[in-house]
Structure formats: structure tokens, C-alpha cells
Amino acid sequence: MAESEETLTYEDIQHISDFLLKTTKYRPKVAVICGSGLGGLADVVQEQDVIDYRDIPNFPQSTVQGHRGRLVFGHLAEKSVICMQGRFHQYEGYPLWKVAMPVRVFKMIGVETLFVTNAAGGLNRNYNIGDIMIVKDHISMPGMTTDNPLKGFYDERFGKPSSPVTELYDRGLRELARRVAGDLGLGEAVREGVLVQVGGPSFDTVSVFNMLRRLGADCVGMSSAPEVTVARHCGIRVLGLSLVTDMAPMESDLPPTNHQEILQTAKTRAVDVQNLVCEMISQLPNNNDSVQPS
Template sequence: FDELIPLLRPTYEDIQHISDFLLKTTNHRPKIAVICGSGLGGLADVVQEQDVIDYSDIPNFPKSTVQGHRGRLVFGHLAGKTVVCMQGRFHQYEGYPLWKVAMPVRVFKMIGVETLFVTNAAGGLNSGYTIDDIMIIKDHISMPGLTTDNPLKGSTNERFGNPIPPVSELYDRELRELAMSVAGGLGLGQAVREGVLVQVGGPSFDTVSVFKLLRRLGADCVGMSSAPEVTVARHCGIRVFGLSLVTDMAPMESDLPPTNHLEILETAQTRALDVQKLICEMIKQLPNNNDSIRP
């Protein structure tokens, strides 16, 4: 039975226990959380007055196993606001159920987080995109969700949120407008798009036929993360901004070079500083009470 405990969906009290541990371990009380995607963990390195907590030290917390995900929480100050950064996220292809992939978001809610920034590296599907483009996510398609694998499945405790919530507006419109305004001010307007992310299960990069199908479904980028965390965030009342960095173009013909994870990490580094500047400036412009934003 003890071996099965890590596989069981946590109760409200389980999440509270993790949250209490974090609040006892750091004096920081963040209202903003950032999930750093593949190759984009450098944002956490510029956090000031850091309290760093390895995932392995947090009771009943998942562990990162993928290259490019360091596996720690970084609490501190960023752009004048108190934040917590996930320097490494979790994926379904690591063997985690989707509820566990998104479990840190529930923990963030209990420690007081009100706004979540989600970043990821993604493959471009839209022929009008190029490598190094930054896509502001306006909506997503969850392929696991279409096959009934939803991070909210079995979540009936109403203290977490409405058991059957609407998710038609996952990505906050005001935050998206703020991002566009900030990108223009930073001279990034030419590189910034707004589009739809599709999440697939991974870990393999898909076939040409799958990529063509995903494009026909209306997706502009494809990745292996973000949808579970975003869904759970909205479920528990956290507003969300999402961003995909286009690190490669999904091959639409079989004779094109295949996608490579190490190359994705290398490509992410070429635009990582711009992504960092964009998010830092957005956080700087957020009001201290996280009320409405006026770009």
C-alpha cells in the first residue's frame, strides 16, 4: 500500500500540507508564479533575495527528469514584485498523471498566488511563423483532454473549484494585451505572434502526418506541456498568461531534418533573454494588488 500512496490523487489537506511546508521554509509571500519551460529557466536566475527549494526536499512533490529542467522552486523578488519560479516543470511523458503534472499550481493557489505566467518551447506549425518567434497563447487544444485525460478528472472537492468548470477563456485578455504593448516597447513587435498551442503527450516528436493534422485543427504551435497547468490554474481562480517560444518548425515533409531536443534547448537560448525581458517588464507593470491592467 505504501508504494501506491504517491500514485493516489492528493486530498485538499495533502496540498495544504505541502503549502504549509513552503510557507515555513521561506518568508516570501508571492502573488505571482512563473513556470519556466525548456531552456527558459534563466529567468529564475535573475530573481533577487532568493530562497531556493529543491523539489526533492518538498514532501510528496514530483521530480523533474528532463534535460533543461533544473527541478527547484525559486522564491524572491523580480521586477519589484514577490514571485515564485518553477525552474523545471513536469510532463505526462515522464510517467506522471496529468493531475500530478499540474499539482504545483494548486500549491501556488494555497500560498497566495493570483497570476501565473507559463512559458514553453514549442514547434511551429503555422507556415507564417519562423524559428525564434514568440507566440502569445490565446487558446489551446489539449490532445490528451480530447481523449478524456483531463487534469481535473476525479477532482470533486469544491474547495479546489467548480467540479465542471467552463474553460472557454483560459488565457487572460488583459495580460495578452499588456504583452503586446510591452513587446512593442522592447522592439520585439516583429517577432511576437498570437496563436493557438496544441499539447500532445510525447515524448516522441510526431510524424509528418500528425503535424499536418494538428495544423488543420487550427493549431499554430505544438508542445508537450502547459495545457494541464493552465486548466488547473483557471479551475482554482488564478489568471494566466501563456507564451511559447518557437524553437523549431515542425516538418511538413518527410525529407526534412527531424526535430532534436538538444537543438531545441540551444535555440531557446538565442531568444531566452528577450523572453526574460518581456516577462520582467510585464511583471513590473502589474499593479501590486493584481487588479485590472491598463497597458
């Protein structure tokens, strides 16, 4: 199906998945989506098979700085993985089903656990720039206003239309993240909270940030909710990590941020996010069973 057409079918996704499985020897059960400035994680993958998005049939293209636009297959912590070095955002002009479409490809190639990372602004005034938030839930502003990644791409082979998507972020994986973060000495810098996704690409007003905080969000970003919703819908376990790259200005005298600054800050903490994800992957059960919460 041509890129310009409205949607893709199950068979189109199968075509992409067959292409990838023909192109790489890897059969990963673990996938990682790298957020802005966090693509370095894919660079530490060993014995890489790299596939540029432009070479994959019917795949969207990355247009945002800090998102390289390629899939990296290989070994991380002695497990086969697939990393998206470059994610898609709605503000790039993609509908939400397309933003999340790679997750359905992951499902078809056999992925069972997904790590989703992003750069986010801190709304919780107890947070600091550089903190890493384990996402315990999200609020999707696009989702609340009738835009949902499950819309426009219905095929029950990916899950029932009304499948419950409560507990989007796996309890056992969150517990493992807390334990591993402690072992790595990340301690106080690791939080657990709620991410709210806004549309972007512009940052929000002081009034909107205050409203988002009152709604119960600890961090604000422009991604992740669609991929996570689709992953849970098709039965993939998810761990979400938000790196606090800036404090969202909730008073008008505080300075606004910009993408360059966010990339710079992400760089200073990327290795910690990387180590956390790698160590968690190394501790995932080899039989791909879920991580049982205690």
C-alpha cells in the same frame, strides 16, 4: 500521503503549501513556470530562497534535461514571485493531475497571476524559429481523449467540477504582453496564436503535424495545457508564452528536431522571453487587480 498512492487530497496540498510558507518569507502573488531551456528566468530572481523539489513533501521530481527541479522564491521587478525552474510532463510518467498539482499549491500560497512558458514547434508556416507566441487558446489532445488534469483530483474547494474554462488565457494580460513586446522592440517576432499539446516524448509524424495545423494550431508542444486548465479552474489569471524553437516538419524531406537542438535554440532567445516576462510583471497593478483589456 506516500508518493506511490493514487492521488493527493486537499489537506496534502495544504501540507505542501504550509511547508513552503514556513520555509520562505515570501508571499508571492505572481508565479512563473519555466519551459525547456527557459529556466534562466529564475536565475535573475533577486534575494532568492531556493527549495529543491526533492526537499518538498509529496512533490514530483524533474527528470527532463533543461528542467532543474527547484522552486525559486524572491523578487522580480520589485514584486515577490515564485518560479518553477523545472516543470512536469505527462511523458515523464506523471498523471495530468500531478503535472498540474504545483498550480494548486500556488493557489494556496496566494498566487493570483501565472506566467506559463514553453518551447514549442511552429506549425504556422508564417512563423519563424525564435518567434515568441502569446498563447490565445489551446487544444489539449490528452484532454480531448478523456485525460484531463481535473480528473482524479476532485475537491470543490479548488473549483466546481464543471467550472467554465473558456478564455483560459487572460485578455488583459495578452494585451499587456503585446504592448510590452512592442516597447521592447520585439515587434514582428511576437505572434498570437493557438498551442496544441500532444503527449510526447517522441515528436510527431509529418501527417500528425499536418492534421494539427488543419485543426487550427499555430504551435505544438508537450506541456502547459494541464497547468493552465487547473489555474483557470481555481481562479488564477494566466499568460502563456511559447518560444518557437523549431519548425515542425510538415513534409518528409524536412529535418526532424531533437531536445538538444530545442535547448540550444531556446538559449538564443531566452533573454527576450525573460525581459518580456520581467517587464510585464513590473507593470502588473500593485493591488493585484486584473489587467483590464481596453
